[in-house]
Amino acid sequence: MTGPNTTPDEATPERPADPFKPLGNETRLEILRVLYDHLQSTSREATLSYSTLRSEVGVTDKGNFNYHLRQLDGLFVERGSETEPTASTGSGTGSDTDTETTTDTNSSSNSHSPTSTDSSPDGYRLTFAGFEIAKVIDVDAWRSHEPCGPVVLDDPRENPVDTSANETDDGPTAQDPLTATYEDSVVEIRRGDDLLYAHAVRPTGAAARGMAVDELLDTASTLWRHTVEQLLKNICPYCHAPIERALEYTPDRRWEHAFSANCDECGSLGGSHVGIVAITHPEAIAFCWDHGLDLTSTRVWSLPFVDDDAVTVLSDEPRRVRLDITFETARLELVVSDDVRIVDTERVCRAER
Template identity: 25%
Template sequence: MEQPRFVEQTQPGTVFGLLSDDNRVEILCTLWDSNEPMRFSELRDAVGLRDSGQFNYHLDKLTSQFVEKTDQGYVLTTAGRQINGAIEAGSYTTTGEMEPIEIDQPCGFCDGTRMFYYEDEQARVECDTCPVKARFSVPPSAFVGCDRADIPRVAAEYMRVTLESIDSGFCSLCDGPVEQTVCRAVDSEDWEEGGSEHEKTVGRPETLPVVRYECKQCGIEPQGLLNYTLLDHPETVAFYYDHGINLQEQSLLDIRQLGRDCGQVQGTDPFRASVSFAVDGDQLTLVVDEDLTVVDTERTTTG
C-alpha cells in the first residue's frame, strides 16, 4: 500500500520566528477569542493597530501557517489554534511551584506516606519510606480553579489521560505515532536509578515487566509498569465492572485497591509477561507478548 506523503513546507525555526512579534501574537489571540471569522478592518480595530499597512504586513506573515482567509473573513488554522491552546495552557508564560502536598491515600507498595511535588511543570509522587516514584508532565492550566487539596487528584487524572493517549498510539507531546514494547526492567536503561531498593517493593528487575514507549516523531521514550497499562484493557475493565467497580471513576492514586501485583515475566523466547488483578476473592490474569497484545486471559476464584 502506498504511504501518504507529506511535504515539509517551512523550517520550524522560520515558523516560530513568525511569532516573534507582539502584534502577531495579539492577532492570534484576538481570532481565538472571537467565535466567528473576522473581517480585515474589524480585526485591525480589535488588535488596535491604526496603521493599515503595518497591520497588513503582520497579518500577511501569519497567513497560511496560522491564519487563513475565507469568504467570511479571517480564521485560525489548526496550527494557529494549537499555538493559542499552548499559550492558554501556560506552558510558555507561567512558571509555578507549590509547597509539597500530603496525599490522603498511603503508598500502594508499603503503606507509607506519599507526598506530591510540582516544579517546572513536572508532577512527582514520592513515598517517604520506599523508593517508588512517579514523575509526569502536567501543564499549569490543568490546576485552574482547583482547590489545593484536590491538586494531586487532578494531576493523577491528567496523567491517566496522557497514558490513554500513548496507549492508543499517539504521543502526548507531538501527536506522532508511538510504538510500545514490553521488556524486562533489567533490559531498560531507566532501571539503574532505583537499583536494588526497588526489588523489595515492585519485584526483581529480571522478572519485572515494564512498558517502553517510543515516539517515532519527537523521540521521547517514557516508560511505565505493565499493570498500569493493562488497567485500560477491556478484560480488566469488564472484570472490575462485574464486581461493581467502574475503573473510569478510580483515581490512579487509589490503585492499591486494585491489587499490588506489578506483573511477572514468564519467558523471553517468545516474550511473555503476566499481570493479575484481584477483587473479592476472584482473580483475573492477563498474559501479553512483547507487542503488548493480550495472548491469554484467565479468571479464577481464589477465595
C-alpha cells in the first residue's frame, strides 16, 4: 500500500490476492503442525530433514508431498542449516541410504522443488508467519466461549452524578455505571451504551483463568497499556509500521477530548481519551507514585484523570491541550501537542492557583 509520503517506486510490493490460500489443504496444515511440534521440542533455529518431515506427515507419494511442500516454501516454511543429528531421523547412520534427489512430478524443472534428505545439510523449519499460524491453530486461540458479565466496576470519578439539567428538573441524576463484559474474545468497558475501552484476550488465556472477570480485567488492562505504549512510540501494534496520531475534539461522544491513531497498512487503529497519554510518561509516573498512585499497575479505566474534567484546551490551531493530574496538595500539568506528545510538564502547589 502506498502511503501519503511515498512515491510509486518506494511503495511496498502488491500483496497476494489470497495469502492464506496455501493453507487450504490438510496435508499442508499437517506439515505446519509437524514443524511446529519439532520447534517446540528443540529451538527456533532447528530444522527437520525432508525424509523425516515426509514420514511424520504420513505422505508416501513423494511427488504429491513435494507439491504441497512447495506451496508453503518461502511463505510459511523455509530451508535452513540442518541442526538435527542424523541418527534422530531414524536413518541409522550418517551415510543414509535414502540419498536420492526428490523432485516434484508436477513440475520437475521448478527450482524450488525440495531436494534435501536426511544426509543433506539442509532441512525445513517454520518462518515467523508459519509459526504464528501454527501457534493459533495449536492453541485453538479463537475458540467460542460463553459471554461473561456485565459486571459493575468501581467508578474513578469523584462525583459520578450528572448535575446538568434533566427533562423533569428533578435535580441531579446518577450517570450510567461503568461496566465490563467479555464476549467474542474481547473485554469491553462501557458507560451505558458508550464503548470506552476494548481489547482482545484470547479464549485460551481466559479459560486458563477460569473465565473470571476480575482476572480478565487485569489481563486486558495490561494488554491495553502495552498497546498504548506502542501507539505513543509511533508503532502499529499489528504490523509494526510507523503510524500517525492526532488530537480530536468529539463533542458528540462520551469523551470530547480524544486522540486517534492511523496506520497506512492497517487503517484506523482506534484511539482513546487524551488522558491516557500520561500512563507511560516518567514525570506522570513519578508524580502519581509520590502521591500513592501506581500508574504502572492501576487499571487504565480506574484513573481519575482520564476524563474531560481534567482537560483544558490551550489552542485550536494547532490543537494543544493541558492535562491536569490533581491530588489534594499538588497538581501536575502536562501539555499535549496536536500529534499527541507531552511537550511540557509543570508541578504546582494547588494553593498557587
